[in-house]
Amino acid sequence: MEKVMRLATEKGVVIFTKSSCCLCYAVNVLFQEIGVYPVVHEIDKDPDGKEMEKAITKLGCNAPVPAVFIGGRLVGSTNEVMSLHLSGSLAPLLRPYRM
Amino acid sequence: MDIYEPLQQVSMWGDSFKVEGGLNSIASPMLLVNTTTSMENKSEYIPHEPSEPSEVNQETTNKDVSKVLRRLAQNREAARKSRLRKKAYVQQLETSRLKLMQLELEIGRARKQGMCTDNALDTTFMGSPETINPGIVAFEIEYGNWVDENHRRNEELRNVFQANASEVQLGQVVQNVLNHYTDLFRLKAEAAKADVLYLISGVWKPSVERLFLWIGGARPSQLLNLIVPQLDPLTEQQLASIKKLHLSSQQAEDALSQGLEKLQQSLVQDMAVDPFSATNHGFQMAIAIRKFEALESFVSQADHLRRETLIYMSRILSTHQAARGLIALGEYFHRLRTLGSRWTSRPCDSVISPRITP
Numbered sequence: 001m002e003k004v005m006r007l008a009t010e011k012g013v014v015i016f017t018k019s020s021c022c023l024c025y026a027v028n029v030l031f032q033e034i035g036v037y038p039v040v041h042e043i044d045k046d047p048d049g050k051e052m053e054k055a056i057t058k059l060g061c062n063a064p065v066p067a068v069f070i071g072g073r074l075v076g077s078t079n080e081v082m083s084l085h086l087s088g089s090l091a092p093l094l095r096p097y098r099m
Numbered sequence: 100m101d102i103y104e105p106l107q108q109v110s111m112w113g114d115s116f117k118v119e120g121g122l123n124s125i126a127s128p129m130l131l132v133n134t135t136t137s138m139e140n141k142s143e144y145i146p147h148e149p150s151e152p153s154e155v156n157q158e159t160t161n162k163d164v165s166k167v168l169r170r171l172a173q174n175r176e177a178a179r180k181s182r183l184r185k186k187a188y189v190q191q192l193e194t195s196r197l198k199l200m201q202l203e204l205e206i207g208r209a210r211k212q213g214m215c216t217d218n219a220l221d222t223t224f225m226g227s228p229e230t231i232n233p234g235i236v237a238f239e240i241e242y243g244n245w246v247d248e249n250h251r252r253n254e255e256l257r258n259v260f261q262a263n264a265s266e267v268q269l270g271q272v273v274q275n276v277l278n279h280y281t282d283l284f285r286l287k288a289e290a291a292k293a294d295v296l297y298l299i300s301g302v303w304k305p306s307v308e309r310l311f312l313w314i315g316g317a318r319p320s321q322l323l324n325l326i327v328p329q330l331d332p333l334t335e336q337q338l339a340s341i342k343k344l345h346l347s348s349q350q351a352e353d354a355l356s357q358g359l360e361k362l363q364q365s366l367v368q369d370m371a372v373d374p375f376s377a378t379n380h381g382f383q384m385a386i387a388i389r390k391f392e393a394l395e396s397f398v399s400q401a402d403h404l405r406r407e408t409l410i411y412m413s414r415i416l417s418t419h420q421a422a423r424g425l426i427a428l429g430e431y432f433h434r435l436r437t438l439g440s441r442w443t444s445r446p447c448d449s450v451i452s453p454r455i456t457p
Contacts, residue, residue, distance in 0.1 A: 026361075
């Protein structure tokens with residue numbers, strides 16, 4: 001859990017993914033279209049991957065990946081990100097972190 | 100000509116029938132009937148007697164008669180043999196038919212037994228055209244019902260709209276229609292679990308709708324393009340919000356499309372085989388099947404986008420405008436369906452005729 005929180009707060013926009021997950025790739029593409037370049041951590045390549053996955057689920061994310069953190073706070077998985085974007089709330093959240 | 104009939108009948112009854120040499124050689128002697136000098140050229144099996152020049156005409160006539168009689172006898176024989184072979188062939192067909200019926204019964208029985216166990220639905224269906232997926236069968240029925248109900252609800256909305264009902268009443272009917280679209284997404288989610296490849300192919304949709312297919316349905320931004328022109332007048336703020344929604348939708352669609360492309364590429368790589376290597380293809384297939392399951396999440400996200408687009412649109416608009424938008428949407432899909440039917444039942448001038456042109 002500490003590792004997850006440490007990594008999540010290291011940078012403004014952090015996404016936990018798995019290397020094989022194409023939906024994670026899609027979320028990353030979306031962020032880049034908005035002008036943000038998230039830090040991506042592939043938890044399946046991490047030795048502590050299993051514990052990280054459990055920690056993410058415990059935090060309330062309905063799918064272990066992709067898990068999106070903005071400003072150190074868990075925003076959610078693909079569903080939440082898409083809903084936020086359609087409602088127009090995602091872009092303002094990301095504005096401080098745009099390149 | 101009569102003489103050629105047995106030949107034709109024989110060739111229709113399959114490989115087991117061989118045209119006898121005798122039948123072929125019957126034809127030629129007829130052409131040589133009237134020439135006395137070329138009697139030696141006649142076929143072997145018709146014996147000919149040497150003739151005196153003075154008795155030529157009489158003997159020619161006798162030979163003609165005997166030849167004709169012989170030919171008729173051979174015809175009868177050939178016809179009899181043909182009939183026997185035909186009978187044997189038909190009997191063979193009948194036996195095969197009975198066997199087929201028996202096999203079909205057995206398959207039906209085996210399937211029924213298979214469906215009683217929990218695993219059958221999830222693991223045994225491999226998408227072959229011969230197997231029936233009960234989840235898909237159920238979806239097709241339910242989708243048909245959904246389309247009818249959607250039409251009915253849109254009609255109701257149109258009536259209430261034109262009757263100048265109160266805003267509250269209109270709002271209820273609008274919500275009724277919106278909820279029904281949510282029902283569709285739920286149906287599709289269950290169908291995706293049963294067979295995502297079937298769902299994503301859009302084969303369950305009317306043919307014309309398939310032209311505009313994007314991940315198992317319509318593009319949300321396209322739906323917006325449909326609705327917006329019907330909504331004049333719109334306030335400045337509404338226009339701005341709609342423009343933002345349209346852009347967000349396009350960006351989200353783009354992201355999902357790219358993710359799906361990546362999935363497709365990785366599938367291609369999984370299945371690309373070095374023909375000379377001895378790798379375990381079963382293992383590769385197992386990986387590929389897991390990726391098909393990943394398709395489910397893409398379809399789910401696409402439907403999520405569709406649903407959210409409709410909901411956010413209804414929030415931007417007034418009740419009155421939302422009603423008009425939904426009526427336009429329903430009408431559009433209804434027209435696509437009608438167009439599809441017209442296309443399917445168009446006159447078949449362009450279709451290849453089965454007649455054989457000489």
